[in-house]
Amino acid sequence: MSQRDIKRLTLFLLFAPFALWILLLIVLPHIGMGYLALREKIGPRQYEFGFGNFVEFAMEPIYWNTLLRTGSMSLLVTALALIVGFPIAYYIAKIANYRTRGAMFLLCLIPLWVSDLIRAFGWILLLRETGVISSSLQAIGLIDAPVELLYNDVTVVIGLVYTVMLFMIVPLVSTLDGMDNSMIEAGYNLGGSGLTVLRRIIIPYAMPGIVSGCIIVFMLTAGSYLTPILLGGKNSSWFTEMIYEQFITRYNWEAGATFGFLLLAFTSLVVWLGLKLSRQTLAGTVARS
Amino acid sequence: MTSGPVSDLECANISKNFGPIRAVDDVSFEIPSGSFFSILGPSGCGKTTLMRMIAGFETPSAGDIRIKGKSVVAAPPNKRNVKMVFQHLALFPMMNVFENIAYGLRCSGTPKSDIPGKVQNVLDRIALPDVGQREIHQLSGGQKQRIAIARCMVLDPDVLLLDEPLGALDLKLREAMKIELKLLQHQFNTTFVYITHDQSEALVMSDRVAVMNNGRFEQIGRPQELYHAPTSAFVAGFVGDSNRWAGRVVDADAQSAKIETADGLVTECAQRAVHSLSGGDAVDLFVRPEFIAVGRQDASREGAAAGGTTLTGTVDSILFNGANSRVLVRSASNALIEADVTLTGGDADFREGDSVALTWSARNAMGFRSDGSRAGGTAGGNAA
Numbered sequence: 169m170s171q172r173d174i175k176r177l178t179l180f181l182l183f184a185p186f187a188l189w190i191l192l193l194i195v196l197p198h199i200g201m202g203y204l205a206l207r208e209k210i211g212p213r214q215y216e217f218g219f220g221n222f223v224e225f226a227m228e229p230i231y232w233n234t235l236l237r238t239g240s241m242s243l244l245v246t247a248l249a250l251i252v253g254f255p256i257a258y259y260i261a262k263i264a265n266y267r268t269r270g271a272m273f274l275l276c277l278i279p280l281w282v283s284d285l286i287r288a289f290g291w292i293l294l295l296r297e298t299g300v301i302s303s304s305l306q307a308i309g310l311i312d313a314p315v316e317l318l319y320n321d322v323t324v325v326i327g328l329v330y331t332v333m334l335f336m337i338v339p340l341v342s343t344l345d346g347m348d349n350s351m352i353e354a355g356y357n358l359g360g361s362g363l364t365v366l367r368r369i370i371i372p373y374a375m376p377g378i379v380s381g382c383i384i385v386f387m388l389t390a391g392s393y394l395t396p397i398l399l400g401g402k403n404s405s406w407f408t409e410m411i412y413e414q415f416i417t418r419y420n421w422e423a424g425a426t427f428g429f430l431l432l433a434f435t436s437l438v439v440w441l442g443l444k445l446s447r448q449t450l451a452g453t454v455a456r457s
Numbered sequence: 458m459t460s461g462p463v464s465d466l467e468c469a470n471i472s473k474n475f476g477p478i479r480a481v482d483d484v485s486f487e488i489p490s491g492s493f494f495s496i497l498g499p500s501g502c503g504k505t506t507l508m509r510m511i512a513g514f515e516t517p518s519a520g521d522i523r524i525k526g527k528s529v530v531a532a533p534p535n536k537r538n539v540k541m542v543f544q545h546l547a548l549f550p551m552m553n554v555f556e557n558i559a560y561g562l563r564c565s566g567t568p569k570s571d572i573p574g575k576v577q578n579v580l581d582r583i584a585l586p587d588v589g590q591r592e593i594h595q596l597s598g599g600q601k602q603r604i605a606i607a608r609c610m611v612l613d614p615d616v617l618l619l620d621e622p623l624g625a626l627d628l629k630l631r632e633a634m635k636i637e638l639k640l641l642q643h644q645f646n647t648t649f650v651y652i653t654h655d656q657s658e659a660l661v662m663s664d665r666v667a668v669m670n671n672g673r674f675e676q677i678g679r680p681q682e683l684y685h686a687p688t689s690a691f692v693a694g695f696v697g698d699s700n701r702w703a704g705r706v707v708d709a710d711a712q713s714a715k716i717e718t719a720d721g722l723v724t725e726c727a728q729r730a731v732h733s734l735s736g737g738d739a740v741d742l743f744v745r746p747e748f749i750a751v752g753r754q755d756a757s758r759e760g761a762a763a764g765g766t767t768l769t770g771t772v773d774s775i776l777f778n779g780a781n782s783r784v785l786v787r788s789a790s791n792a793l794i795e796a797d798v799t800l801t802g803g804d805a806d807f808r809e810g811d812s813v814a815l816t817w818s819a820r821n822a823m824g825f826r827s828d829g830s831r832a833g834g835t836a837g838g839n840a841a
Contacts, residue, residue, distance in 0.1 A: 348545060348547060350543040350544070350545060350547040351547045351549065353512075353514055353534070353541075353543070353547070354541070354543055354547035354549075355549075355560075356513075356514075356533075356534040356535045357512055357513075357534055357535070357539075357540060357541045358535075358540065358560055358561035358564060358608065358609070358612065359535050359561050359564035359565050359612065360535055360560070360561075360564045361535060361564070364564055368560065369549060369551075372549075372551040372552075373549075373550075373551055375551075
């Protein structure tokens with residue numbers, strides 16, 4: 169075997185696990201789902217190729233309303249995560265000293281150490297009608313009757329923001345880290361107020377990180393299942409819940425697969441729009457080394 | 458120190474402590490309007506801290522900073538009319554050249570209609586009239602430099618601070634930019650305060666130079682004064698090249714002192730206004746290589762000036778560097794002495810092993826009572 173062949177073989181072997189993973193666990197299942205989605209049920213065990221499942225989705229407002237609702241709530245979660253995460257990221261990257269930095273990153277990581285199932289049940293313990301918050305408020309006499317803090321949109325949004333925060337902070341810290349402090353000083357030196365420096369220098373500079381964090385957070389939120397179900401209950405009307413229902417409750421795999429593809433298409437569209445509006449590219453944000 | 462009518466920038470007894478470390482120690486100076494002032498010092502001497510205090514990024518622990526006679530210590534950086542060219546320029550990469558220059562104008566609330574005219578005007582003055590729409594990464598190093606200056610000058614500052622802006626450039630460009638900076642300063646007629654550790658930058662460009670060491674100003678003066686009449690051993694060693702010897706005064710009168718160095722050289726040294734020497738003093742002696750005349754030993758030695766020093770030795774090595782060539786001469790007492798020579802490439806050039814006579818006048822030997830500090834250059838250690 170020549171030197172060149174050995175090199176190629178090494179490369180091939182190193183690449184194989186990744187290729188197999190992509191092929192067997194991502195591409196093949198999606199082909200299967202695509203096949204399911206394009207199959208109309210016309211009778212028991214009788215199927216026909218066609219777009220009937222998509223038409224059915226379009227004809228039923230509850231379906232696409234849920235999709236739009238999921239999309240807009242995810243955008244809200246993304247925006248809130250950005251607003252909360254940016255100052256934290258700025259503090260970690262620009263103000264904190266070396267030791268505080270590590271501690272702050274650790275604090276951001278802690279939520280991920282606990283399984284999100286346990287975390288969500290923890291929230292339920294706090295927020296339910298007989299939970300810690302409700303009974304403490306009663307005990308100190310602020311409210312007369314038990315109050316239900318679960319099963320509303322606010323709780324779902326807060327829960328989701330909490331869950332995805334780290335994924336917003338990490339890309340922000342890495343872009344802000346690369347920013348020379350003298351750039352900020354130059355902004356002040358040339359007469360800019362704090363707001364001007366933030367708006368004209370820091371945010372434009374951090375834009376790749378902002379966009380990349382937003383894409384990750386939006387995708388995670390729109391595709392999340394556990395948090396909306398556990399904190400929002402039946403009222404949450406999250407699109408993933410609807411997909412689950414089609415697959416498991418109704419045993420309508422064709423509709424479930426269709427919904428899955430629609431969610432994928434919808435989130436991709438939103439990300440594409442976001443990239444266009446912020447004049448960023450995928451290569452310059454998420455794929456940035 | 459000169460006291461003009463109202464100086465552009467005046468620092469009075471400013472100090473800055475970082476915890477137990479005193480970075481700037483009781484520094485006072487005053488810069489007359491429209492002059493080019495340099496602060497020269499080795500890295501870590503506090504010059505950057507001093508500049509950051511003037512710009513407002515640090516608050517002095519004590520003392521006052523006045524710009525055009527008004528104290529600015531309480532003013533935040535964006536309210537001081539002091540602009541700064543940063544070490545790595547800090548041009549904004551997300552804006553093009555026009556926007557970089559217009560940024561300050563927009564911050565100061567200049568009417569929108571005036572901005573293009575002002576930007577174009579300053580671009581014309583730095584001789585880059587057509588780069589407005591270029592992106593920063595499309596500019597060369599020298600162009601970036603000029604844009605960084607234009608970005609400040611368009612705001613018509615009282616004082617422009619420059620923090621070693623030439624450090625990142627290659628040698629040829631640095632030489633060209635030195636002259637260019639000087640010309641720009643003349644053209645804008647604004648006070649420039651230039652921070653550098655490179656003595657040649659400071660000497661070439663400045664009207665006045667302050668030499669800083671360990672947080673203090675060692676000496677302020679015109680470049681020639683610093684070079685020919687340093688007031689401390691540090692300045693003598695830091696500014697320009699020197700042969701530096703430790704020695705002891707063996708005999709002294711009002712005009713001159715006779716010094717014997719540790720290497721066994723005996724030389725005359727003229728008494729100076731400050732630091733007069735008396736018998737028995739330990740001294741640091743400096744003789745610049747260009748003041749040492751090198752002659753063939755067989756030639757007559759009567760060229761020695763009265764009160765000067767003449768000694769003999771052999772050429773140990775030739776340090777060829779074009780017009781700045783030197784010979785390293787080993788004296789009879791085994792001391793090494795650097796001296797400037799002209800090497801023409803002809804037969805008359807010195808060769809290794811030649812016997813030579815070295816001569817210098819007492820006026821050009823500078824002796825300072827040593828205070829134990831050996832900071833600064835040793836013999837020839839500060840190559841320009």
